[in-house]
Amino acid sequence: MTDKTKNNSLNITAVDSSSLVDKVEQTLIDLLISEKLNPGDQIPKELELTEMLGVSRTVIREALNRLKTIGLIESTKRKGSTIKSPDLLFLLKKSLIPNILDQATLKDIFELRLVIEIGMSDLIYNRATPEDIAELEQIVATEPDSPKEVLFDVDHEIKFHGKLYQISGNHTLIDFQTILLPAFRYVYDSGMIESPNHDSKWVSHQDLVKILKDGNANKFRNAMRKHLDRHFKGYFK
Amino acid sequence: MTDKTKNNSLNITAVDSSSLVDKVEQTLIDLLISEKLNPGDQIPKELELTEMLGVSRTVIREALNRLKTIGLIESTKRKGSTIKSPDLLFLLKKSLIPNILDQATLKDIFELRLVIEIGMSDLIYNRATPEDIAELEQIVATEPDSPKEVLFDVDHEIKFHGKLYQISGNHTLIDFQTILLPAFRYVYDSGMIESPNHDSKWVSHQDLVKILKDGNANKFRNAMRKHLDRHFKGYFK
DNA sequence: TATTGGATTATGTCATACATAATGCGTTTC
């Protein structure tokens, strides 16, 4: 009778069900970490790894392929594989296909956008150049004065807020926006969330620009919060 | 004379240098999108794909392996591969190995943490239960009263802020924290950023809890900003 | 000196065979 046949309170060690490729992948990642390898450094050739780890080239290749997929290495013919500083957001871009994400995650992402835009107010306020502000002014110039008349135009929305991301100067954030966008748009298009209405206290894009120009960091942050308030509705009541 | 031999101003179409696997991968992703497939749906078997796309099983497998790596599919023996709602952050966790990231990205991530923690103040304020607050009070109970005496203890820092992420109720954010953390710690340990000092206007953890309990959303958000101010130093001057 | 044209090397692709886990089904057993 083997341990496997019994599932009661005997001290039975869990069987390692991971595949060979899984193990090799982890081994390689550990190697990258422990050896303190830097971008540009080379890792052993496939055939060398085959010998070192005692598995077939097939397995080595599949494991390397995974590292390649997550952007940790890069391989060229004759040269072999070299370490790379991964583009963190590149992956997200690939895997974030809205119709495949479940609703909970989509909602999380929607919230994430609100969180980020409020939080990055400080970056924006401290980094906006006069040229940036001029550009923002131009973007909002075509908007009607009265909030009541402002339709919710996703494209215009993206243009304005996209510029804000750019002003933040944080490239990871900028990439982030291009990732959040499809999900964001999807949330609206699919009717998960009702298109926002404006009440009288609403802060318009024009107001935001004004405050960015003449206010201070705190004012701008709080104004941004008010601007996004319409999106928060439905979450908190 | 082929187009390839000339590199001057002739109208020369760029050569497609992507590998077969690259193409198959993209083809499969397009398939997922266009066919409006949902999690749980099956995709064709490897051998079927081999016939459909006219490439060897090796290539098919490598492409599938990539989709598996980015969490879009899942494969089991005999059953084949099925679509999966990807865990977005799982990937980041793997590829974010601090010593491999370049400095610029590390700095971006450091900023990102600040952005997120300020921005999620609203989530925290609106979702904190009395039990949450009690727990926070317990965490900060051991801290000295005077800001001046507070040492910068990364572990304690993580404990407190980790609880805040949890209160936010946004699972993507919670995952995010476990990702930002190693990078965050690395930034300090490697001396890229000096360990913060507290000035007299500093808002302590204790202050934050008090405001979360008795203040309002705006006060809490601005307090959080002040609390993190020491980290912002060095960026803006 | 500059260019050309192999030789070399390591990854990329193909083909085939077998191992392994999951599933279903019929047979045995009580």
Add this chain to the structure above:
DNA sequence: GAAACGCATTATGTATGACATAATCCAATA
């Protein structure tokens, strides 16, 4: 008749050998 067992089936997982292809080096040549 129902549970348990064993066997065939199926699709992925692993191993192996062969060849294709791109990048690089180096020697021969003009």
